[in-house]
Amino acid sequence: MTSYQHASRGFSLIELSIVLVIVGLVIAGMLVPLSAQIDQKNYNETQKAMIELRDGLIGYASSNGYLPCPDTTGDGLEDRNASGGCLVDPAEGNLPWADLGMGRQDAWGQKYQYRVTNEFANSVTKPTLSTIPSMTITDTSGVTLALRVPAVIVSKGKSGAGAGANEQENSDKDEYFVSDTPTAVAGNEFDDIVVWVPSTLLFNRMLSAGKLP
Numbered sequence: 001m002t003s004y005q006h007a008s009r010g011f012s013l014i015e016l017s018i019v020l021v022i023v024g025l026v027i028a029g030m031l032v033p034l035s036a037q038i039d040q041k042n043y044n045e046t047q048k049a050m051i052e053l054r055d056g057l058i059g060y061a062s063s064n065g066y067l068p069c070p071d072t073t074g075d076g077l078e079d080r081n082a083s084g085g086c087l088v089d090p091a092e093g094n095l096p097w098a099d100l101g102m103g104r105q106d107a108w109g110q111k112y113q114y115r116v117t118n119e120f121a122n123s124v125t126k127p128t129l130s131t132i133p134s135m136t137i138t139d140t141s142g143v144t145l146a147l148r149v150p151a152v153i154v155s156k157g158k159s160g161a162g163a164g165a166n167e168q169e170n171s172d173k174d175e176y177f178v179s180d181t182p183t184a185v186a187g188n189e190f191d192d193i194v195v196w197v198p199s200t201l202l203f204n205r206m207l208s209a210g211k212l213p
Contacts, residue, residue, distance in 0.1 A: 039158055042107035043182070043193070046155050050195040053095065053103045053112065053153055057197055060100060062209040067121045067151055067197075070114045071096040076104065084124030091118045092173050095153060106155040106193075113154040113170070115177075120150040120202075127206075128213055133199045140166050140180040140190060149196045152177050157191030164188035 061067050069078040069086035070093030078096040079087035095112035097103040105111055117134045120127045133150035154170050154177065161171050164185075166178040170192050179194035206212045 042158065043191070046106040046108075046157075047193055047195075049103065049106070050112070050153055050155060050193060053100070054195050054197055056100045056102050057151055057153075058202055058205050061120075061202060062205045062211055064123070065126045065206070065211040066123050067116050067127075067202075068096045068099050069121045070094060070116065071098075074111075080123065083122075085122045086116070086118055089118060090173050090175075091116045091121055103153075108155075108158055108160075110156055110160065113156065114152070115154075115173075116151045117149075126213070129203060135175045135177060135196070137177050137179050137194065137196055140178055140183070140188075145179060146196055146198065148199050149177075150199050150202055151197040153195045155193040157182070157193060159189060159191050164190055166190045167192055170194065 057067060069080050070088065070091055071077055072079045072088050072093040074094065076094075076096060076098030078099050079093070081087050085091075092113070092115040095103050095114040097105075097112070103112055115135065117131075119125070119131045120133065127150075133148040135149040135152055136144065137146040137149060137152070138144050156167070156170075159167075161167065165188055166180070167190055169176060169178045177194055177196070178190070178192070179196075180190060182191040183189065203212065
């Protein structure tokens with residue numbers, strides 16, 4: 001047998017191995033339920049959209065000198081009182097997507113939940129460097145992820161307003177929110193997606209835009 005024949009046979013075995021690996025990957029992919037693939041796609045798309053919404057809120061504050069109030073009537077527009085503050089206290093409702101020009105709903109067709117520290121949304125007094133944000137973000141284990149957060153956006157995920165304790169924390173209208181990877185633990189399922197505006201980033205952008213006194 002010639003050296004050429006040896007080389008040719010070795011190359012064929014390598015090719016066969018590669019084909020088998022590819023076939024294995026294809027089969028493994030087919031074993032993942034289509035619904036799970038769709039759920040992951042929706043989760044990724046919503047997470048990406050919410051990062052853009054966070055940037056949209058920062059851009060709004062950089063242009064106006066304050067953050068928008070929540071939409072409490074479902075028309076996509078923020079709702080304010082005659083004193084320039086938010087119509088509701090605590091300032092929580094739907095994201096005012098029409099005012100932002102983005103973020104009408106998440107990938108599951110649900111409106112985004114939005115909470116803002118009232119002092120950061122007042123169009124008359126406007127926030128200053130001494131204004132203290134009020135919200136705290138933790139993970140499902142209680143580890144603090146962020147303190148003194150001025151604004152939070154929440155997608156309730158595929159399950160909507162779930163019954164688990166951590167999802168309830170994101171719907172009880174207090175100043176504490178939970179952000180973590182999805183889990184299907186019975187009794188405490190969690191698939192909320194939470195994005196927040198860091199106070200340092202907000203202040204820096206507003207300072208650069210000349211919107212802080």
